[in-house]
Amino acid sequence: MSHAADPMLSSLLSRVDAVIVDLDGTMVDTMGDFNEAINRMLRELALPAIEALHIEHMVGKGSEHLLRSVLKHVLALDGIAQDAIKSEAYYPAAWASYQRHYLAINGQFAGVYRGVEDGLKALRARGLRLACLTNKPTDFALPLLKSKGLDGYFEKVFGGDAFERKKPDPLPLLKTCEALGTAPARTLMLGDSSNDAQAARAAGCPVVLVTYGYNHGAPVQAVDADGFVDSLAQLT
16 A cells, blocks of 8 residues: 555545554554663663664564563573573562663653554544554553644553553453454554564454564564555544
């Protein structure tokens, strides 16, 4: 999908009643926030720093997975730990430190992707109901949406701690459809990674992915999806 008049995209939007939108990598580029909070945490724990390019491949499966991946990476570099059991010993202190630092800087090193507000306005203008569903903890997601002026577009916002399981499990999508009162087959998932696509396929939702987000370091065009957009402005 390379332009706004794509007939496949128009047809898909005409067949849905609601859109579930991912946050990190889809609406907001939060890599700067992740990099700053994680490296503040690592300094506090007297552990080696990590580069943003490594963090980008770890993002998308929730903060718990992100921190465990970071710890395994930096501890192996430092020769401290070669296995998950040893790195797990650092996790409680790391989680407490990360939460504190992330909440302190949330949104300060992040920016809304170009075209996002145009896309959200266009979806609303079609009469579609909107929900934000992210693996990011709810306490991180809500202030971020508000600080970027995006909170007013969404009826519902669900973080990674809202349900028993996270994407790529279909449960969060099914629960969000339930909260919206819409059928999965008529609820579009709009995301940036294989997590979003796998969850959507398993839930029975159509799915469109953006081409610019975080897909664990793999080309997003290889993911099974109903379409791809270079900007949410293509939804206008």
